[in-house]
Amino acid sequence: CSASKWRNWARHGAPMFADLTAHEVKAVRAYLHGIPEMNLADVHTKTMKKNTILLIELELPKKKEALKTLDRGKARPPRQARVVIQFANQASPNLTEYSVGPLPNPTSHKPHTFKKGRLINFDSRPVTYLEYHFLFQLIQRETAKAHQMLLETTGGYSFINCSDHCLTFSDVGPRGLRPGERRTWIILQKDVEGYFLHPTGFEILINHQDLDPEMWTVEKVWYNNVYFDSVAELVVKYGSGAVEKIKATQATENNIYSTYIPRGHFDTPSNIHGPKLVEPQGPRYRTDQNFVEYAGWSFAYRVRSLSGIQVFDLRYNGERIAYEISLQEAIAIYAGDTPAAMQTKYIDSGWAMGVSTHELAPGIDCPEIATFIDLYHYYDTDKPKRYRNALCIFEMTTAIPLRRHFNSNFKGGYNFYGGLDNTVLVLRTTSTVYNYDYIWDFLFYQNGVMEVKMSATGYIHSTFFTSNGLQYGTKVYENGLGNLHTHLIHYKVDLDIAGQKNSFETVDVKFVNFTNPWSPADYIVQSKLHRTEHKTERSAAFHFGRKLPRHVLFNNPSKRNKWGHQRSYRIQYNSHANIVLPKRCKEENGISWSRYPLAVSLHKDNEATSSSLYAQGNPWEPLVSFEDFIRDNESIVNQDLVAWVTVGFLHVPHAEDIPNTATPGNSVGFFLRPFNFFDEDPSVASRSTVIVRQDKDGTPRVQRWTPEVVGHCVTSKPFSYDGRYGDV
Amino acid sequence: CSASKWRNWARHGAPMFADLTAHEVKAVRAYLHGIPEMNLADVHTKTMKKNTILLIELELPKKKEALKTLDRGKARPPRQARVVIQFANQASPNLTEYSVGPLPNPTSHKPHTFKKGRLINFDSRPVTYLEYHFLFQLIQRETAKAHQMLLETTGGYSFINCSDHCLTFSDVGPRGLRPGERRTWIILQKDVEGYFLHPTGFEILINHQDLDPEMWTVEKVWYNNVYFDSVAELVVKYGSGAVEKIKATQATENNIYSTYIPRGHFDTPSNIHGPKLVEPQGPRYRTDQNFVEYAGWSFAYRVRSLSGIQVFDLRYNGERIAYEISLQEAIAIYAGDTPAAMQTKYIDSGWAMGVSTHELAPGIDCPEIATFIDLYHYYDTDKPKRYRNALCIFEMTTAIPLRRHFNSNFKGGYNFYGGLDNTVLVLRTTSTVYNYDYIWDFLFYQNGVMEVKMSATGYIHSTFFTSNGLQYGTKVYENGLGNLHTHLIHYKVDLDIAGQKNSFETVDVKFVNFTNPWSPADYIVQSKLHRTEHKTERSAAFHFGRKLPRHVLFNNPSKRNKWGHQRSYRIQYNSHANIVLPKRCKEENGISWSRYPLAVSLHKDNEATSSSLYAQGNPWEPLVSFEDFIRDNESIVNQDLVAWVTVGFLHVPHAEDIPNTATPGNSVGFFLRPFNFFDEDPSVASRSTVIVRQDKDGTPRVQRWTPEVVGHCVTSKPFSYDGRYGDV
Ligand SMILES: [Ca+2]
């Protein structure tokens, strides 16, 4: 009764977290375009001196408001949009964020204010398609001076009349060395399948700060390990033989290495389909718009255009475990020997990583049986865009038991065998940030365990090989260095454990010794639990390098389970992360969350995200600085707490990263695990359990609550188990 | 041609590693029983003063001999058995191990000698079924004195005429405090389903050293936190009210908590079958006896009666990666407040953990589509025993891509989409060591990555609750403490990377800074690879607490891949292990391997295993001491090396461990990953890749090498992918 009331309220509240519909987005756009003072233009018009909408996405309700809906069944608060507008058509260009609402018929817009009155640095804005268009034109124009040289050094590739021998480029961030700069290192690549693995040995530094592309300049050129002040200088020196020439790399037909085209041979067949998942008796989860139920779980989800996947109001048996679990940021900090490689510190929300959620292929990206769902984004566009099948939900078997026990009678038989298959619900989306593909998974186990996981695949970011580069990576193809880098992912985990009032405790073990009570001449040496309550934000901020205690627990200090223990959830890491930049590095300021595998802060609606769209453009003086959240060192005893979790790994590319980084061994994340939250394992509610006992005469008797026969596509044989072991 | 020769030799050599057949075992037994001086008796006769065979298992060929077969196609060396004989029917009882051969018609037996001339301590032998039989009789006899008290304190359970209200017991190890002792703490439990969770508050210390069970004595009794010198003393004091009585626990009908019987409710259906694996076009792996092939892989396997799962001659594309990867030992070191809990340091090869490989249930322990294989063991028996379906092999989808990339054209379309499903071959067996069930997995990915994994399930080892016990665990049911403990697993990993001559290197990163070459007023701060070659066994032995470098690599110093890098494999940990006992604890000596997450030794045939059947019985002066392997600090440069890998986790039981520990979050292990071993990812050989490109008009064109339609049990729809995202 109460559980079903909770469930209804959860379902009732879920639409609060749903991303904007195309209809809502269009209404917001129309409303804003209808305001004359805004003077808004379309993004597709070919001038940069205009005011445009960069982004329209959902603005989340305040937690307090949302909880009235979720916990008391009140009406949902009015929906709002968050809009980023670039005002470039004015004396002092700026970016402003607005709250626009109520949806679907907006009538008002309020500028959003940031902490400490910080304003958005105009030069920290992302590069739009239009700006890329002008960059491409500039590169084309500038490299035309080096047309012959390019042909020679690349084996026939250029930007002019190039047909299937064109060049393309990748750009890196940050765009400069200090706030207010907008100068970008560009890597020229052959435009073949997998062009990320085809650097030409050319890198160009372009200053594109001015809103008039005609004013942009090439500031530096790097070719085969030497710097030049202009393309012209390079061409002259190249012509005069003063520059060591790059030996033209292989012809096009040898470009297969960067592609997915099969080569080589397995002795066993791979030209037939491998094992597949089926649902012999239909799905066992339910979805209703963005509301999902599975086993004891329910949650609402969205995919934020800026930062990606998020779940809200995560409940088990109707009781909230977390208010929000959301991807915040993904960074990849590189090292290398070319200027682009040295410069590369990708901060992916600055590339709107939530937008690049492309179609998931059935049977590869998600099982054929998955529920595929379209996503909608409005970013640097004039119309909302539909990303077909960009999110999937499916139940899978992990092909291992959740629990099993064989209770031998040590006489060739058994008292009982029991087992339960470990199935899990997966919520998945991806972000393809140019070369790299992140796979974002939230996994929901039947027993109240949740797992958050990032798997890395796609192309490595590679640069032209130099012998000095071997200090910073591995040669992974002819002329190519796979640059070492560290991936770090940041998650917000707003646990609400048995209510909102939580405390944070760590548990470790220490050795004790004492006289053996039954043999006083001897000693007992054993481990003992060592609990520490962390009472302030500072004491709960664990730097990398400081040992993270074995158990980190969030509990409700006033709620106990049946056995008298504080109801808790534990965060368990699956990560090989470490610090990526020393504090003396100025860019480190923009990713201050990366200092901590775990930090805990008091929940605040104005500390909603640990990063921003502008961190890539201005890491030196970030608009949102995570360190601010914990600098005030507030009490975290019996409060609404948020855990901030950093996971990741050092990636030293190796030959096997060609053509792509493979997911095995390249997944990191964390588990949320109940720790005395329940009175027993809640998956005992599953009717998929099987118990086998022996009759008096030894015959196995199967007790089960699922159909005897799975179904002909799996097997038409009923389950059988004997369990006896015996003489031969 | 060469690859196919290699493959034939691998297949030809695999039987060298196959466990003994029932026929071979019977021949060995008959041969030994035919030797009059041995004076062998059957194990089932009811006296302990007799000579008996405890164990017959395969004796592995020497590596050098085996390599002649595997690498040069020579005839297989004669098969040998290793036999453990208990000589108890003589003045000075002893245990001796023999090599017996050749099989299947043995004609000779040679005693095995151990390092440093060590002999097997007779008291370190495992407890046989017969000894348990006598222990049970003693317990029955002794507790008869407390019959009334037992009935009262347990709510009606006893050992006499008990029908469905019987008691049973669990015993712990080690059996004493120093070498030569044989005294065991026994926990009395109610004999109900899941009796491990039904301690009665009685624990008894029995001295059973004498070969005449009539001479055995009860040395101590523990009841409800108080020690007594005898059952009689307890009974008198209990009767006189001098002892605080345990409140009789719940009646039988409330014992459901320790069972698998479903209780509780999910809102979504679990009474239908969940997702299942099917092979729509048949299996893609091949097995031939103990020889297995999948994707590029081939290997031979066995399940050693003492220690469990092993693979040999692991090859990829016909080239050996490892000569042996084998489970060596599993320990669980406990802490607690009752004498049995304080004493418990389980060293599971002392319980012959390889023998307890029971039947795997289809659909739970392994998918229905798995190949199930019978295992045979001869341990403490008169006939070999068949363990039906005790090992399984299957291919599964992990339901995530091995690689995928969406190559956007940033205009609503794409240059290409590519993907390959991440399928994996799993080799699985289990060990049920009384309460606990270990699931042992070896996983073979298509891309030359192998994973070794232990997943923990089954019942926790729990003891009677005392308030002081809360320092050592959690109350997890009425009157029960879940005792904290650490699981450590030890593996032997005899990598042979591009040949037998290997070196060992670690790679970490360090920050460097230098003047920015294109902006001399600024500095570059970035990470740099820091490589260390470890030249001796000591320098390659990493203690827990000492930082393990990020990459640990085994390479062939004289073999390079196409790009000039040493061909290497990397060990990547997935573990939360730590030290379990300080060195001052005398038992630590018996598990010296547990000091090191990683140690590297020179391969020696007489350093075949890091533990022994006798480590549990005598951890103080172990017959096999791993520390000996590295104490001589030999050079490990360009040698045949063996990596010894320890993984594990601290287990603080919590309410959700009832009824059983669940596998999610409780898996540990390691990956073996190629690191410049190949020239590119070898999984590009798979024909299961799918590539989608756009036609000129935008239409998706699918390129694939597998049938278009998977098959009607999965889906009858052909694969479809669009990939376009566009205006709404
Ligand atoms: Ca704060």
Ligand SMILES: [Ca+2]
């Ligand atoms: Ca909270």
Ligand SMILES: [Ca+2]
């Ligand atoms: Ca040695």
Ligand SMILES: [Ca+2]
């Ligand atoms: Ca070796």
Ligand SMILES: [Cu+2]
């Ligand atoms: Cu990477």
Ligand SMILES: [Cu+2]
């Ligand atoms: Cu455990």
